[in-house]
Amino acid sequence: MKRMYRAFDFTISSSLVFPELCPAHKSVDADLFIEFDDLKPLWDEKTAKNYHFVANSHSVMFQIPSTGIFQITDGRKIIISPFSGADNGAIRLFVLGSCLGVALLQRKIFPLHGSSVVINGKAYAFIGESGAGKSTLASEFIKLGYSMLGDDVTALTFSEESVPVVTPAYPQQKLWKDTLQAFGEETSRFNPLFDRQTKFSVPARDCFENHTMELAGIFALTKVDHGPIRLSQPSKIDQFKLIIKHTYRNFFIPDMGLNQWHFEMVSRIVKKLAIYSIERPSQGDFSAPFIASQVLEKVEQLQRLKVIQMERGTL
Template sequence: MLNKPINKQMYTAFGLNVLSEIPLPELSINSLGGQHVDVVIHYADLKKEWNSMADGNIYFIVKPDLVMFQIPNLAIFKVEHGKNISFSPTSKVDEDHIRLYLLGTCMGAILMQRKILPLHGSAIAIDGKAYAIVGDSGAGKSTTASALLARGYQLISDDVIPVSLNEGKVPMVTPAYPQQKLWQESIDEFGMESRNYRPIIDRETKFAIPVLAQFSKETLPLAGVFELVKTEDEKVSIKPIEKLERFHTLFYHTYRNFFLKPAGLMEWHFQTCAAMVNHLEIFQLQRPKSRFTANDLTGLILSTIKREVNV
């Protein structure tokens, strides 16, 4: 159960130093000392503030530099100014469940408030460049990324991909933290034993997979985006996404994209995407619903990357 700790701990994730009152074992501990703090995570009593702001049966309040949301029977969360995450848990709550939202929706909001674009997917380091694999829930993002790890490549991020523009307007991907989330079906296909891994709360058939040995700590240029789409066709295929569809793809696969408009970030998002599309290729990978295709997809991704590099 969630017990308020006495000591705070400094961690590193998404290129940020995070000082937290709740243990975050998924993240790398920052043991350097004397480092500046980018984000603070702490307990707070948010009930009165939530009740005064919430209008009816809603779950999210989004304004410039503010995101608040309530998960019934779990907690109220508040994210401010790209620097502060506070949470007010209900009694007798498992801390795994709290961390799921702290490292997901809350960190996604932090990145947006800091003008760092969060894509929803997995990012893999391949030959000194980053490649993002995006798609709807259940499309196979993490599974395809795991198949690439099996071929010797490295994970940069799973679930939330932080993308920022450098001085030359080149999109760069910053490492998140060394963990993947895989469904039971994928674990079985890869010949892994689910009993060796921790199930993710409320998702008993999805597991947290540490990948410390295959985690890239380098910030790398984003060279391509692969969108996974399930189809009824039995074949695996790939096609380029071109022109204005590229903007739609980036918007659609922005993590928690419904935050953008009420947060006043639509213009920033468009300008960021406009700069990004000049530096990367975007493809749609179509895969059948009926069978496991991760190995086929990785072969197609790698051959496409090789072809683009040689053009």
Template sequence: MIETSKQIYHAFGLNIASDLTLPELPVINQPIEAIDIMISRKELDYVDDSAESASHFVVNKEKVIFHVPNTAVFVIEKGTTIIVSPLNETKQDHIRLYLLGTCMGILLLQRRILPLHGSAIEIDGKAYAIVGDSGAGKSTLATAFLQRGYQLLSDDVIPIVLTADDKPIVIPSYPHQKLWSNTLDYYGTDRSNLKSIFDRETKFAVPVTDQFCTKALPLGGVFELTKTTNQAVSIQSVEKLQQFYTLFRHTYRNFLIQQIGLMDWHFQMATKIASNNDLFKIERPSDRFTAETLTDLIVTTIKKEAAIHE
């Protein structure tokens, strides 16, 4: 059994030992056989914290270092280690956001686990990925599914692995969502006990423990959510050649894939996903709330596809 003074958590299908407190993650209190990830706090000799520019990345095949000005320096190495060097002790929320987002996305890539950027929902025993650019409405749409009794597997980073016979499987991440205030207001959610996400005062961290699916599920399909000036909601199949671009575009921190040396691996993963699953593109009006309509559309589409494949 493993003995450590660090707190042990479980997320992304991995046992995580951390110097930093991570209240978003489920805690492991019983003995475990192995630790998959070590998160350590260390003082690093990083020279330039004067620039107010975007985060700077230094990348090779085994290690990624990135610097968030006035916040922290992060080192992610070999898919097993994350080092955090805080530069501002008042920004613990910022640090955790990058730790559970960018750091975990990079670490999953290093472990050859595909991290899609989106939300994953359980429907009829399968996981369906909702991907899209920031602001497309992925988390809001996932909330609409939760309101109907479905379960969440992931919000933000969706980990996907292959079985021995190359079938894509979605691994649960951790039971939290990040939701805008207008979504919370629409569903009548009390915000008094919720915490805003640092500089985004109108976006909140929302626990979803009661509706979180804790077991890995086969991937049932991928829905790309996009905004349009058209007033009608529409859905169409993504053609085979376009599927690879869609999956690459919505891979978390995809700009690092080539630098880490994973282009061939990513293409093979995309091929396995596309050969086993249908991909759809949904367009929704940008000027009104359509999550309920989209939920109906996705469920109907899933049922139609299931009938076709029977």
């Protein structure tokens, strides 16, 4: 039985049930299909035994031990070939993460590795490596009454007027046990991410923004060995490096033939957006409330500056 969902502005027809996704009207035509098939013969034909993935301009195929083989083609089809005994939660995790991330790349939608929230009618993204605190900081903003556009992947495009916009992902967060406990939540209320008892799937339907929003700024979270929390604006070359580094699943890009597109998109992002770095110590408390207050102060400055530029006609 096929089920219809919405995510990243895709209407998805799926043979696999996804409780994380918003349902779509069955009368709407699908533009992305998720199906099961046996990929092992093709995998053995296309790869050497020590390969983790194989990619070209039309297709990406990768293997996850104990889970399965996945193939994404032309941003339109995801094929799942599960291994015997594979955990269903693990399969969904990789489909909603790497597979949809590749589908975005194939459609030339820029995937930032980060969470995004809506502040005063504009989207702001928090990017960084796994464990940097992206989802925790987004949760702090949700706690303060703001809405979210996505967790882990922020889908970015440019409008015909060259305005950077974020397309909503789906209403779920992935939060560490320590984060949930810090927010006073009982972990027993949530499902762990397959065999990981330290990270949980947290529904976020009540605070999910399902409309495309203009992206007004990016904050890159970085762990440092010691020192105080520090918010700064890096040089343009360092901003460029940050966006390159935090492009979701960027290791697929060369084999997909997207190096030139990637370079051009990163250049546009750096030119159009305010990009900041937030350094925070790797040890001790994360201090999400303090970082959120610093971000809000910076957002207010950006919005005041934009009003002044509009009044002067220099925007």
